[in-house]
């Protein structure tokens with residue numbers, strides 16, 4: 001295989017070791033780029049040193065081997081055309097070169113053998129090229145068909161679309177009820193100062209009620225690296241601080257509900273979680289009475305649980321309401337009778353017939369002092385409900401942890 005056109009690559013040709021190694025290096029080049037001729041057909045047999053018919057055998061064998069190697073690398077139409085022209089092209093194809101340079105000027109002793117070798121080579125080339133053409137065409141067809149094939153019997157792709165979390169759904173229900181009677185929704189920060197979380201709600205620093213509510217104090221760091229003072233920030237223990245934030249910004253009449261996450265140092269069990277959800281409510285105006293308060297709550301409870309439930313309130317204590325109450329609803333599992341199936345004590349209300357719902361009350365006038373409302377002119381009520389608890393009661397869920405475990409088997413039940 002000559003690169004410079006000087007060697008024939010004839011079997012038995014002698015190379016110096018230096019020439020040999022140079023050729024080897026180019027052999028690699030040859031196979032990776034597949035030039036379609038090594039040029040031996042461009043010389044006459046005399047120039048190639050062929051004088052005896054026997055020498056032709058090796059010469060044709062080598063050309064045929066070259067043809068076979070090259071055609072094996074032809075896989076697409078463009079390469080096929082290039083290959084076919086290089087071998088069968090009238091002007092400069094390899095076979096034309098053999099006809100012009102070997103056959104035509106051949107000596108009478110060689111002519112027959114060259115003609116026979118050429119015929120054999122041509123027959124081989126024609127059949128191989130035809131077979132390769134057919135293979136490429138059918139392959140291309142197959143590929144095109146495969147690409148365009150549409151299997152209408154295949155099932156469609158089912159995309160898993162998530163749904164709203166039950167807590168979010170319950171909030172939506174509660175929001176709809178309150179919005180329908182004139183409340184709007186406001187939100188506040190989950191990281192609070194003790195002032196909003198406690199002091200402004202009439203819970204001074206050493207008030208015993210803080211014992212139940214003390215929570216996770218957090219330390220924040222500014223971009224410059226300065227840290228907040230210890231105890232100056234905390235995760236809010238309830239949504240009540242948003243009462244203060246709202247009254248600071250708005251003048252009466254105020255009617256808002258506040259949904260959100262709250263945090264307490266509670267160990268997790270079936271009814272406790274260090275993070276849970278509340279909905280705060282606040283209504284302040286010039287003439288709000290205790291009747292407005294109980295009427296509003298009763299309306300909400302009946303809308304949420306159904307018209308059959310009864311409500312009651314019991315005296316209670318919160319520093320920011322006076323009077324304070326605890327609202328109960330007649331047990332939704334035993335209908336308020338206190339006894340379950342076959343006369344046994346109802347496990348949910350423990351036979352009481354009532355279930356504790358949430359705390360509420362008339363806003364303590366002391367609170368108005370923190371937001372510069374005139375306590376002599378305004379009055380109002382507030383409530384704080386556990387959203388998780390309301391969801392558990394309505395949907396019969398007995399473990400609050402189910403809300404936070406993200407188990408798809410649970411979530412899927414509330415699409």
Ligand code: DAH
Nearest residue numbers: 238240359360361382383384
């Ligand atoms: N913030 C109270 C708590 O988390 C709940 C509460 C009680 C909120 C009475 C109120 C209220 O607005 O009036 O336990």
